[in-house]
Amino acid sequence: MRTKTLLVFLIAVFFITAIGVAIENKGERTKELFGGDRGNVSFPHHLHQDKLGGCNTCHSVFPRTHGSIGDMKKKGTLKPKEVMNKQCIKCHRAEKKAGRKSGPLTCSKCHVK
Template identity: 50%
Template sequence: MKAKIIGVIIGIVFLTGAIAVAVQNQGAKDIALDGGKKGEVNFPHYLHQDTIGDCNVCHDLFPKTAGIIKDLKEQKKLKKKQVMKKTCIKCHKAKRDAGEKTGPIRCSKCHVK
C-alpha cells in the first residue's frame, strides 16, 4: 500500500515535470536552415520569439519540429522558397515599410556560402 502511494506520487511529480518541459520547449536558440544552392540561412530563433511573441506567425505554416521545412519541401507539401517569401521576407518588408526595426531582405544577407 505504502509503495503504491509512493509510486503514485512519483508518477504525478514525473508527469508535472514532463508537462512543464513540453510547455517550455522553445526549440533551439539559433537554427541553420537549408537554403539549397544559395547556401545556408542562419536563423536567430529566440530573437524572433522575443520580438514577434506569437509562435503561430511561423508555425501555422510548419510544425515545431527540427528539419521539418526541408522534409515538407521534399514531400512537396511546401513549395521551394515558400517559407522564405511568405514568412521571412514578407514580414521583413512589412516592417521596413512601416519604418520599424527589421531583418534582411537582400539574398546575401540571409544566405551564406
C-alpha cells in the same frame, strides 16, 4: 466545503499551467536552415520568439519539429522558397515599410556560402 474544493482545484490548475509554460520547448536558439546553392541561412530563432511573441506566426505553416521545412518540401506540401518569400521576406518588408527595425531583404544578407 464546496468553495474550498473549488479553491484547491483552481490552485492546482494554476500550477499545472505555470509548469507547462515554463517547460515549453522553444527549440534551438539559432537555426541553420537549408538554403540550396545560395548557401545556408542562419536564423535567430529565439530573437524572433522574443520580438514576435506568438509562435504560430510561423508554426501555423510548418510544425515545431527539427527539419520540418525540409520534410514538407520533400512531401511537396511546401514549395522551395515558400517560407522565405511568404514569411521571412514578407514580414521584413512590411516591418521596414512601417518604419520599424526589421530583418534582411537581400539574398547575401541571409544566405552565406
